[in-house]
Amino acid sequence: MTGPRLIADPDVVRAGSGAPLVLAHGAGGSVMTNFGQLIDTLSDTRTLIGVNYPGSGATPPDPDALRLDVLADSVVQAAVDAGFDRFPILGLSLGTAVAVTAAARHPDRVTGLLLTVGLARADEQLRLVVDTWTALVDAGNLRALAAYLVSLASPKVLGALDRAAADEAIAAQLATYPDGGADQARLAAAVDIVDICGEITVPTVVFAAGQDRIVLAETTRRLAAAIPGAKLIDYPDAGHIFTPDEAKVWIADIADFLREHRL
Template sequence: MAGPHLVADPDVIQIGSGSPLVLAHGAGGSVTANFGQVIEALSSTRTLVGMNYPGSGGAPEDVGALELGVLADSLVGAAVDAGFERFPILGLSLGTAVAVTAAARHPDRVSGLLLTVGFARADQQLRLVVDTWTALAASGDRHALAGYLVSLSSPAVLGSLDAAAADAAVTTTQDNYPDGGVDQARLAASIDTYDACRELAVPAVVFVAGQDRIVLPESTRRLAAAIPGASMIEYPYAGHIFTPEEASVWIDDISEFLGTHEL
């Protein structure tokens, strides 16, 4: 796979060739962290365009820019600057709210939505996760914070780890934790896009993780119900972050949706 190509802005990644797919990452993630397997699988047939939010992927922190409208407009602008007039958006977690907002604000640009482990309104599980995340971040104990984030993995993932593997996962999470993660998480906890969802008129699919311990699966189902005509695909044993095997199935479903709707 070729290295990322920076377009117009050092926080924007463009890679691959062909029809576009725009990527909106989750809180505490980045384009490459959340979509690395997607990029590897699809860059031979599609152009992937993504934007790191402030505080992720080397983008400088800017709390004032962490607003849904600003992120949505910036993401659309990045895709337009990359040479595309219309494009589908693949969003993950917080990125689903960014994608919905982009589609509502730019209906002439966004041609479809693929929304993964998302929500139209923050639920109590997410709010409690963000409260704990915030407290641990404020304590300065990055190791404890990383341990907490790893503990939110699916039961199947946690059950597969021995002590050494769990320690390694915590260390990796700590080493890759973005400076802006907690501010992005606070934004996620404030989300309410129900009104925007009801106005959408583009093909949409919503991917539900049945063992999600960050966003309640029922909240993701409600997101699908709020979007006129949206379809829904469930992964009963997946958590908020997919394993490589789960991501392979997800990528196949992404490709099928894009092909069916000629996006």
């Protein structure tokens, strides 16, 4: 392994106490927007550690640092700096590629992988989403981008919205959209970690969402198939971003997996 190159001046989020669980967030998200409910639920029994990628949270934008190896080394270093030698990593969307890369680059540190709505190789659905996403950012139309991202929710979520609720969801999306979101999305659309998936030997669980309109559910299932011995858990009605009720089930499944493998 080459020596690590780390994110400059990273915004590290740490919460809770107990055994560690490292968090790798998705493109256009942050540690708290992607994992806030999980942190609230598990912080009594777990130390949750995550790094906001360049352009998310308080981490300064730096497109040159948006590389899987840099992000992977940075999340590992954050856990080491917090006093932990070995730890599992939970990745979401782009964060799954970060987590797998971390496991391949740091096999002495990463003890398990929990990969949610992720990918080993970008599919055309994701590339088309990112093409539209980045075009709207380049045009400076962030409200249209927020509306577009809301429109990618699961049919169950969209079917429950009226105009007022849709406007509220768009406003919430605008309020949390990070400066580096488009650059992070471009990285997601370029992911291809198929070759290193076969190197993974730690316990792994993959969570697929049947109504995912950002990463195809079949793409996430292929991620599970690419990692030797990985367990697949399917949520047939869930979209790319889980509802609070869906997240409760996901968090319970995470806790079960960690307990089963003594991670």
